[in-house]
Amino acid sequence: RGRHGEGSDRHGRSGDDVVIQVPAGTLVRASDDDRLLADLREPGDREVVAAGGQGGRGNTRFATSRQRAPRRSEPGRPGDELWLKLELRLLADVGLVGLPNAGKSTLISRLSQARPKIADYPFTTLVPQLGVVEWDTYRSHVWADLPGLIAGASAGQGLGHQFLRHVDRTAVLLHLVDVSEGSEPGPEDAVTTIEDELRAFDASLLGRPRLLVASKIDSQGDGEVRAELERVAAERELPFFAVSAVTGDGLAPLVRAAADRVEELRKLEQPEGSSAEWITPVPREDEP
Numbered sequence: 001r002g003r004h005g006e007g008s009d010r011h012g013r014s015g016d017d018v019v020i021q022v023p024a025g026t027l028v029r030a031s032d033d034d035r036l037l038a039d040l041r042e043p044g045d046r047e048v049v050a051a052g053g054q055g056g057r058g059n060t061r062f063a064t065s066r067q068r069a070p071r072r073s074e075p076g077r078p079g080d081e082l083w084l085k086l087e088l089r090l091l092a093d094v095g096l097v098g099l100p101n102a103g104k105s106t107l108i109s110r111l112s113q114a115r116p117k118i119a120d121y122p123f124t125t126l127v128p129q130l131g132v133v134e135w136d137t138y139r140s141h142v143w144a145d146l147p148g149l150i151a152g153a154s155a156g157q158g159l160g161h162q163f164l165r166h167v168d169r170t171a172v173l174l175h176l177v178d179v180s181e182g183s184e185p186g187p188e189d190a191v192t193t194i195e196d197e198l199r200a201f202d203a204s205l206l207g208r209p210r211l212l213v214a215s216k217i218d219s220q221g222d223g224e225v226r227a228e229l230e231r232v233a234a235e236r237e238l239p240f241f242a243v244s245a246v247t248g249d250g251l252a253p254l255v256r257a258a259a260d261r262v263e264e265l266r267k268l269e270q271p272e273g274s275s276a277e278w279i280t281p282v283p284r285e286d287e288p
Contacts, residue, residue: 027089029087056075094142094144095173099194107243141259180220
């Protein structure tokens with residue numbers, strides 16, 4: 001709040017701005033009608049969502065050569081007042097999607113310093129986990145472990161929209177399917193379920209670069225499930241990878257392929273005429 005004007009032709013003091021700091025990736029909406037007021041994607045983005053009041057004019061402003069002390073004045077106008085809804089959508093380069101217990105948490109814990117909860121029952125991950133995956137000297141990307149989706153997630157089943165909204169900000173999707181012996185459902189059903197939910201939430205998500213990943217190959221039995229998943233990938237013309245987060249098999253090619261696709265997208269988004277490389281420097285553990 002500012003101050004009123006005073007005698008001796010003194011103006012009232014303006015009030016200070018109220019600045020609310022939020023994480024990058026925050027959507028600001030009006031609570032009454034869900035209007036999008038601001039999309040604060042980048043660090044340093046600012047937006048005025050509620051303007052302050054406009055001060056009125058005192059009688060001095062209406063003085064003339066003939067009327068030196070007018071009795072006329074003008075009241076101020078109140079500022080905007082509204083309720084806001086803040087929605088955070090995580091900013092990540094690579095998003096891990098799949099059914100519950102597909103091996104997403106184990107994979108990100110193996111590749112980064114993220115330490116999500118890992119257990120042999122569904123929905124062990126209750127909040128998205130971010131991890132920085134280094135794929136070359138001083139080159140890294142942010143990966144997001146998104147909690148397991150189930151049929152009906154787009155309509156709110158399970159953890160539903162709480163996590164599907166975070167997929168919207170990822171550049172590349174890694175679709176993990178459990179191919180361990182006795183895994184349920186079958187590969188094609190597992191892939192179709194996630195595709196249906198992504199399509200129902202936002203059809204454009206299926207147009208993102210997507211890698212189909214057979215996880216838990218250290219427990220794959222005779223490999224029949226893995227072979228079926230590879231056939232599903234070929235039918236959809238999706239790159240196929242088979243990995244084990246426990247033994248480390250297949251992780252290096254997967255990380256490299258994901259990194260290549262992220263870098264390709266970054267180059268497309270790079271401002272014309274700029275030669276800067278968009279990389280996130282991460283000091284190595286053996287350096288200060």
